[in-house]
Amino acid sequence: MVVLLVALCLFTVIGSALVGIVMRNGITTPSLRIATVLQDCIIFILPAVISALLISPMAARFLGIDSGFRLSQLLLAVLGMIASIPAMNALVKFNEQLILPESLSAIESWMRAAEEQAQESVGILLGQSTVGSLIVSLLIVGVLAGVSEELFFRGALQRIFMSGRMNVHVAIWLTAFVFSAFHLQFFGFLPRLLLGAYFGYLFYWSKSLWLPIVMHVFNNSMVVCVMWRENSVGEMARQTESLNNWGADSAILIIDSIIFTSFIMVWLYKKRTV
Secondary structure, eight states: OHHHHHHHHHHHHHHHHHHHHHTTTOOOHHHHHHHHHHHIIIIIIHHHHHHHHHHOSOHHHHHTOSSOOOHHHHHHHHHHHHHTHHHHHHHHHHHHTOOOOGGGHHHHHHHHHHHHHHHHHHHHHHOSSSHHHHHHHIIIIIIIHHHHHHIIIIIIIIHHHHHTTSOHHHHHHHHHHHHHHHTTOGGGHHHHHHHHHHHHHHHHHHSOTHHHHHHHHHHHHHHHHHHHHHHHSOHHHHTSOOTTTTTTTOHHHHHHHHHHHHHHHHHHHHTOOO
């Protein structure tokens, strides 16, 4: 654990310095994209890889990238994510509407300002509503972010937690908590916590980091495609129901979503790699 923390601190300083240089002339789509690539590679990938090399003589096995997963596991994982959409959208809506006590109003104002700034940054990062911009966004936000974050959080951090005396479920949920908190988007904390736990169980059950990587890329890519479509259409079309709010106001869909997702999770457990 100490090795990973030291590596994280060291490369965070280096990465932050490089990002500062890139962003010195202001926030633009090209500069933000370069900064995001640097952040993912230096702050997430390098600490995970170097920690694995220092901790274990079999670094690839430590990170879980030395083996694949079964097709049945992938199909169930995709079905589980799709089935969870109404319930997750409802949780997103609930999380966004959370109001802190009056005594913490200053903190809430800061949190909401940070959330708005994060949303603005994402909008700038995605760029224009062209096909070329969509492809670049998919590569950066979808593929690179999915790979880098899974390498760090599930491949390194969760693996380190699990290699000690910590209970497996505690390790998975603690990693998910850190994963969600690391994004500093407080009004999306709960759904991201569940998503992180989902990736954690996929890793634990499949014994392969490639399964949560594929699912993380799939999730991020769906978000990018939905946001790109909303930016490409008019205001009236943006107000219609999309994947980001589908089923959030339907009790029947939410209950069905929870039931089907739970059923698929049990099925995934039964299909686990022993």
